[in-house]
Amino acid sequence: MNIIVCVKQVPDTTEVKIDPVTNTLIRSGVPSIVNPFDKNAIEAALQLKENYGGSVKVITMGPPQAKEALKECLAMGADDAILISDRAFAGADTWATSYTLAKAIEHLGEYDLILCGKQAIDGDTAQVGPGIAEWLDISQITYVQRINNYENGLINAERVIEGGFEAITATTPAVLTVEKSINEPRYPSLKGTRRAAKAEIPILSAADIQVNEELAGLKGSPTFVKRIFTPELRNKGQIFTGEARETSKELAEKIINLKII
């Protein structure tokens, strides 16, 4: 089973803080990490490989620094990692990103499955996975919480929906986007880390993957960000301090008076 995993290097949004004075984002010192959901995708791919054989290839579209993210994937056990990088890709929205990744996947050739995390924590759009599937005109299962099996060219998985889940089969090749609950990503091993440290990561440019530059990057993006601002916080409410018994009763009274309970 040949699997391609699409990953994204993202700023660790849990480490992002707002400057209380200027009310703007402090981005310096925020570490870059592999999108956490993508690690679940890699783990799922590695487990599939353990069960069905084949190979796990990891790709990412990003600046040269994104090599670090790919090295982490190699350390976890991926067989190959390829960086898709070109100035022409800068400023891409999800439309242009899915186009570029789909072109890269076509360039890489044979595959049975494409795995992605369900979304990236910096954008939270969940749009690139399905976008790739549309460009490649293949089936998809999103929000996968479990992969049951792979038989006769069909992938059988559980897809989370509001209030439950569906057991689905899809023809392959297919795009699967995975939930955090699907697995616990492994930590890299020492040998994997040493191998990754020495690995040369090949870079594919727009020309290499025959991307039409009119459709890539900022140029090819139908949407653009007009404005960015920090959300307003509410005004301070009424805070009780003091002896727990009294304050708790006071609070209970307030809540009861709301006549909601």
Added chain:
Amino acid sequence: MGTFVKEDLCIGCEACLSACPFPGAIVMDNGKAIITDLCTGCGACEESCPVQAIVIERVQDINAHDLSKYNGVWIFVEQREGIAANVSYEILSEGRKLANELGTYVGAVIIGDKIEHLAKQAFSYGADKAFIVQSEVLKDYRTDSYSRIMINLIDSFKPEIVLFGATNNGRDFAARIAVKLNTGLTADCTGLAINPESRLLEQTRPAFGGNIMATILCPTRRPQMATVRPNVMKKSEADQSREGESIHIECQIKEEEIRTKILEVIKDTTITVNLTDADIIVSGGRGLGSPEGFKLIEELAGVVGGAVGASRATVDAGWIPHSHQVGQTGKTVSPKIYIACGISGAIQHLAGMQSSDIIIAINKDPDASIFNVATYGIVGDLYEVLPILIDEFKKLRFNRSEQVS
């Protein structure tokens, strides 16, 4: 499109640097501004430059659509077993407002099997037209069938705006539709507005883990498409007397063309109280100290008839399943009362519950940021406070049942 600095004109005043909303998109080098790859061409710097040294070159979009051909605000009415998702009515209500501003109609797209009755519902929430596609093949939502139908409908009727609920199904096929139709899609919007001058849809959404909000435009392609977060838009009062036009479209799709099969739909019993629908949510955070703390949270939730929520830290620690998580990577909720126990109020958590009507915070740390958004708060040990609250609410219930009997 690109942003350029005329070096000879730049006086190094750094006005652009302060105006730029994207840290790192402009850097200063040798007293001159330099535009980096992070630039999105938003134009804030162009307006701020006192010496007109910055020029935004807007290249003609060679894939632009003929905007004049498009009109109407469409809403995808998501249904399961003939029952529409709440979010569909929320966005119908919102779509109505947008259509009024644009002076156009609201179309509801209803796809499924035996779902005609939903047209009446859609009209009552503001739809003027209902586009109905019915077939046994369409009984369950599936990516292939639903996206093909939606693509064909949009192609034929050319709405200028299409809105979807940001549910797992809505997000599943909207991205495919956008790719196929060569148009933009904005995910998970929490605010929608029409710019009166440009008539463009201003789509506002949280980004960067909820730390910032971004307003996104799709100027040259149509339709302008967005998925909208459940529980953010207010549902209007249903007007049962409103009527509209039902347009039936034949389903051309055959079962064998659909690449996925649903073997079974399993209702997950572990999610007993649906967080997103709850009027009252009691949430626990790291301040509980241990997984056992959730017993107290559950008890309080039980007494007030609420659902149990959790912060990311507790879910990450394995104290409670992910389905309870509220926040950026969990669920967005807006209950009438949100009780945060031992939750510090990380921005990611606030992103998921800030729109609650009443927020009650219980935390040991008087400086916890949860108090910044709290309507009422207690600075104290939740293990002292919660048992007293539980007692008080129990008494209340007891008194009520006395009155009834």
Added chain:
Amino acid sequence: MEFNYTDEHIEIRKMVREFAQGVLAPRAAEIDLTNEFPMNNVHELAKHDLMGVAYPDENGGGGADPVSEAIAVEEVSAACLATGSIMTAHYLGFDALYLAGNESQKEKYLYPAYTGEKLAAFCLTEPDAGTDMSANKTTAVLDGEHYVLNGVKHFITNGAYADFLTVFAMTDKSKKAKGMSVFIVEKGTPGMEIGTGDDKMGIRGARTHEIIFKDCRVPKENLIGAEGEGYKIALHVIDRGRVGIAAMAVGLAQAALDSAVKYAKEREVFGNTISNYQGIQWMIAEMATDVEAARMLTYHVASLKESGKRFSKEAAMAKLFASEASNRVVHKALQIHGGYGYMKEYPIERMYRDQRILELFEGTSQVQKMVISGNLLK
């Protein structure tokens, strides 16, 4: 000499830290409480190639250098000193084979130890022979194709769980040190009994047991090296092992320092965090200096491992300095935590107890001083 981290050192530290903090640290308190041997952690160490870090990769080892191994021990120990102790005891348990084993012994025991498929233990200490190894009473007598072992060992880390033990016994008591030999004894060999386990103050998960040999027949081919070479091998193994103890001390001290820094920045008294007070600031500075000095000395000695030369004096210095430095560091770290530091709620309480062993095992501080001065005064 100038010590520089290679990129690989940095990558390995990051990898081991992520693993140790993610997998080992959350279990540390429970292991301490239950006094149970964390076999799970052993499997996890194996899965992440940490059971033979600096041994040849063609034989299943990690293929990294000894400094990387010290870094790995350090990071594991920072998360859970008991697991660090199990790890170093394993290295100590197979090192005699690495130094003096023949190819068939290596194939059968050493290479599987590198991968963690087999767990090893070092079986030397006796109730009446700790510091003075030559006072060993366990005997091994050749009888046909077997050596027959009799005697009692104690405080044997991993002893009750190891797949094989390297056991030191007297083949000729009259020759004293030169009459000592070393054998491989497989788990379950008839005549080898697991005695009582110890109830320790710290590193409680690193279970130690009494091991009793009663007419225990060990195949002749399990003799490592030649008869009479045991003492020499033991000294060499112990020198190399002391680097591991020093690395454990560095890891523990760093963890204690980190927790003190974090606490000092959070804890407020008189309207200021305690980090604003010079009394605390100076303690932090002293702790950090101790940690860094211990670390550099440890890495220096680790790098000597590669030279192949003996480094008894240097290893003793690293062990002595790092273990005593870790004592000073945990003492101050607990002090900074105030009364909370005395409570089990905070990990510093466990670290404080765990630390004490570092100045006792693999030679007390006094033995290290004997070794050092002995080298200088001979």
